[in-house]
Amino acid sequence: MTLYGGIEAGGTKFVCGIGDESGRLLESITFPTTTPGQTLARALAFFAGKPLAALGIGTFGPVDLRPDSPAYGRITSTPKPGWANTDMLRPFRERLGVPVGLDTDVNAAALGEHRWGAAQGLDTFVYLTVGTGIGGGGMAGGRLMHGALHPEMGHVRVPHDWARDPFAGVCPYHGDCLEGLASGPAIEARWGVPGESLPADHPAWELEAHYLALGVANLVLTLSPQRVILGGGVMGVAGMLPRVRALVLALLNGYLQIAAIVEDIEGYIVPPGLGTQAGVRGALALAIGAAFG
C-alpha cells in the first residue's frame, strides 16, 4: 500500500496524518501551533522514518504559492506573531526527501471535499471556514483558485451594522472587515466571553449569522458557485447553518433565479462532507497530486 502524508497547518493547531490513495486516514496527531521552530519540528518528527510517497501541506496564510517566486512556500504578512516569512515547504522537502504539494489550508480542504466530500462532481464551489480566522478557497472551472496569490475571502468589507453592533472589530489591518467582525476572536472580544460560553439564544448568534450571510451572499454573486461549503468551529454552533441559509436567501431577495439556490438552499449551503477531517484529508489529496504531478 502506498502511503501519503498530509498536514493541515492551521493558525491554532496542526493536524498531521498518514493515509492511502483512497483518502482514508490511517494515523494522525493534533498539536497546538506555537512557535514556527517548535511546531514544524513536531510535524517533522511525526513523519520521520515513515515510508511516504509524497506529502501535502495545506497552510494558513497568506502564503506565497508561485513556484517561480524566491519566497515560494513562505508565509507572508500574517498577523500571527513569529510566523511571517516562515518557510512551510523546504524543511519538509529536504528532511523527508519526497515531493511536497502545497496550497492554502482552505484550498486543501476544498480539494478534499471535491475528491471525497460535499463537492464531488462540481467544478465551481467555495469552501469557507469560520473559526480563529475567516478564510476561503475553492475551485473555478474545475481548478483550485490561485491567481496573483490565492483567494483570501476573510478580509472583505461587508456593511457594519453600527446601530445594532457598536463593536469596532478586531482585525489589526482593517478593524471591521468580515474577519474582524465575525471570527471567533471577534465574538469573544465583542461579548467579553468566549463564544463557547454564550447560550444558543444569545443575540450574538443572530448577529454572527447576519455577517456571515453578507459574506456568503457576496461570494455567491461574485463567483457563482454551484455550492458553498461552510466549515470551522463557529459553524458548529447549534442553529448557525440554518440561520445563515435563511439570511442569504433574504439578502439575495430573488435576484438570482438559480434553482440550486432558491429551491434547495439546504443542498446549496452545506457543512463539509469530511467534517473536521476536510483539512488533513485535503492535504492527503495534495500529496497524491504531488506524487503524480
Place this chain on the structure above:
Amino acid sequence: MTLYGGIEAGGTKFVCGIGDESGRLLESITFPTTTPGQTLARALAFFAGKPLAALGIGTFGPVDLRPDSPAYGRITSTPKPGWANTDMLRPFRERLGVPVGLDTDVNAAALGEHRWGAAQGLDTFVYLTVGTGIGGGGMAGGRLMHGALHPEMGHVRVPHDWARDPFAGVCPYHGDCLEGLASGPAIEARWGVPGESLPADHPAWELEAHYLALGVANLVLTLSPQRVILGGGVMGVAGMLPRVRALVLALLNGYLQIAAIVEDIEGYIVPPGLGTQAGVRGALALAIGAAFG
C-alpha cells in the same frame, strides 16, 4: 477572408460588428436598446446576407448560460422592463444559420481583453464595468468564469456610509447594494442631475470612488486576480481611476504583500486595452471560439 459577427447586447445600447480573426472591426453599428422585438430585429437586419462563419453575443443579464437548460440563452430576472425571458440565442442561430457563441457582456469583454487587450498572458483577472449597471466577469485559471450561472459582481453589499451619504440606493432588489449606490442611475438619483453635468471637483466623485474601491478591494481579496480592468461610462470621468487605485491601496492597508499590487497599482487596476470596443470585439472572440468549438 473569414468574417465573424459580434453583438455587444447591453442594457442601454447594442453594438453589432463584423470583423476578422485578428479581432479587427471592419464595420459596426450602434443603436439603443428598446423593446426586445425591435432591438433584436435591428441586429438581425444588420447581419442578414453577410457571409459570417459564426456569431458571438455578449449580453447583459442575468442570462441562462447552461447549454443543457431549457432556458439556455434566455435573460432571466432582469429589472429591465420587457426583457425577462427574452431568448438572445435562437433568433440568431435560426435566422443566420451559423454557430453562435454566447456569454455575458462582461465575460465577452474579458475574453476580448485576454485575446487582444489589457489581459493578454494572464490567467486570472476581473473585468468590471460601471455604467447604467455594474457588472463583472473574468477568467480564473485561464477559463471564463461561469459556475452555477455566471459571476454578477454588481449586486454585492459593501459598507454604506450613511453619515456621509444618506441616499438609500436605487436597486429594486437590494436598495443599497454596490449597483444601487454607485451605478450611473444611482449618481443621478442621489444628486438630482445626470453625472455628466457634475463638475470634476464635485463631492459625488470622491464618494463614487469610495464605493467602487470597496467593491474592487473585495474582488481582489476574493478572487486574487492578476489584474483588474475597469470599464464603463463612469470610469471615463476625469480622475476616477487614480482615485479608485489610491483608495483600494488604503483599504487593503498592506494586508496583501503582492508586488503586482503594492508596487505597481497603475499596472494592476487599468482601463480596458480595447477601450469602448472591448465588448463588441470580445463578442468577435466568442464567435471565433464558436466557429472552432
